[in-house]
Amino acid sequence: MDSKNMNIHEKSGVVYLTFPMFDKYKFVKNAFSTRIGGVSKNEFASLNLNFGRGDCDRNVTENFHKFCLAAGFDFSTLTASSQDHHTFIRRVYAENRGIGIFKPKDMQSVDGLITNEKNVTLVTYYADCVPLFFLDTKKRAIGLAHAGWRGTAAKIGEKTVKAMVREFNSNPSDIIAAIGPSIGPCCFEVDTPVYDEFMKLEEIKSDEFIKVKGAGKYMIDLWEANSRIIKNAGVPKDNITKANLCTKCNSGWLYSHRALGPKRGGLAAMICLTEDNNDN
Ligand SMILES: [Zn+2]
Numbered sequence: 001m002d003s004k005n006m007n008i009h010e011k012s013g014v015v016y017l018t019f020p021m022f023d024k025y026k027f028v029k030n031a032f033s034t035r036i037g038g039v040s041k042n043e044f045a046s047l048n049l050n051f052g053r054g055d056c057d058r059n060v061t062e063n064f065h066k067f068c069l070a071a072g073f074d075f076s077t078l079t080a081s082s083q084d085h086h087t088f089i090r091r092v093y094a095e096n097r098g099i100g101i102f103k104p105k106d107m108q109s110v111d112g113l114i115t116n117e118k119n120v121t122l123v124t125y126y127a128d129c130v131p132l133f134f135l136d137t138k139k140r141a142i143g144l145a146h147a148g149w150r151g152t153a154a155k156i157g158e159k160t161v162k163a164m165v166r167e168f169n170s171n172p173s174d175i176i177a178a179i180g181p182s183i184g185p186c187c188f189e190v191d192t193p194v195y196d197e198f199m200k201l202e203e204i205k206s207d208e209f210i211k212v213k214g215a216g217k218y219m220i221d222l223w224e225a226n227s228r229i230i231k232n233a234g235v236p237k238d239n240i241t242k243a244n245l246c247t248k249c250n251s252g253w254l255y256s257h258r259a260l261g262p263k264r265g266g267l268a269a270m271i272c273l274t275e276d277n278n279d280n
Pocket of ligand 1: 184185186247
């Protein structure tokens with residue numbers, strides 16, 4: 001692995017990643033999955049954590065159990081998003097646990113989740129889109145948001161910070177944020193309509209995150225765009241960390257939509273507030 005900003009772990013054959021910046025706080029757990037250590041076969045091999053992509057639900061559930069056991073999450077606390085590339089942020093509570101995992105979804109269009117309750121594990125899904133992790137280290141609240149290019153351009157990073165300010169009275173300067181494994185500036189090539197959406201982001205200069213390739217093609221750095229959007233929402237620059245890990249360049253062990261096409265499994269990000277002094 002070429003990223004120095006994430007730790008890599010292996011337990012019982014399951015490989016997963018965590019952010020050292022979050023690992024320092026003993027009242028929170030964070031993890032990002034890989035393809036390694038699950039029971040799914042063929043194009044879903046092997047740790048597919050997405051329901052509804054053609055893999056059988058029994059395998060996906062088994063993969064969630066294996067991942068939780070390895071990374072130290074309680075399966076009964078998982079609470080999932082319902083992603084559709086919009087920017088609605090849902091506050092969830094203990095009573096919502098199980099939604100999207102072992103209870104039916106009860107809402108459409110939830111691309112971000114926040115909570116300040118312990119033992120509610122937020123779960124969002126990925127295969128190139130950008131995972132955004134948030135922790136208010138003082139008020140002890142967390143957030144997780146799914147930022148594809150649409151969510152990035154619609155500033156879901158800023159909307160998540162604002163939701164934490166509104167719901168938990170968070171001070172953005174107490175928030176730490178992490179930008180997870182996703183398609184990198186090396187691989188995210190777009191054409192003019194997508195470029196035009198990013199040019200509407202007036203508060204960040206296009207040359208800070210867009211390279212013009214010519215012939216109507218552009219390379220967009222979604223990591224830098226999200227980082228600057230989160231910084232503009234008041235989170236100090238030094239509180240923002242990037243995985244710097246491209247899913248497309250690493251599609252042998254991370255699912256990538258652009259590398260593998262639509263018949264593939266999916267990755268999951270998780271974060272959960274726990275009892276203090278948890279030394280797992
Ligand atoms: Zn790449």
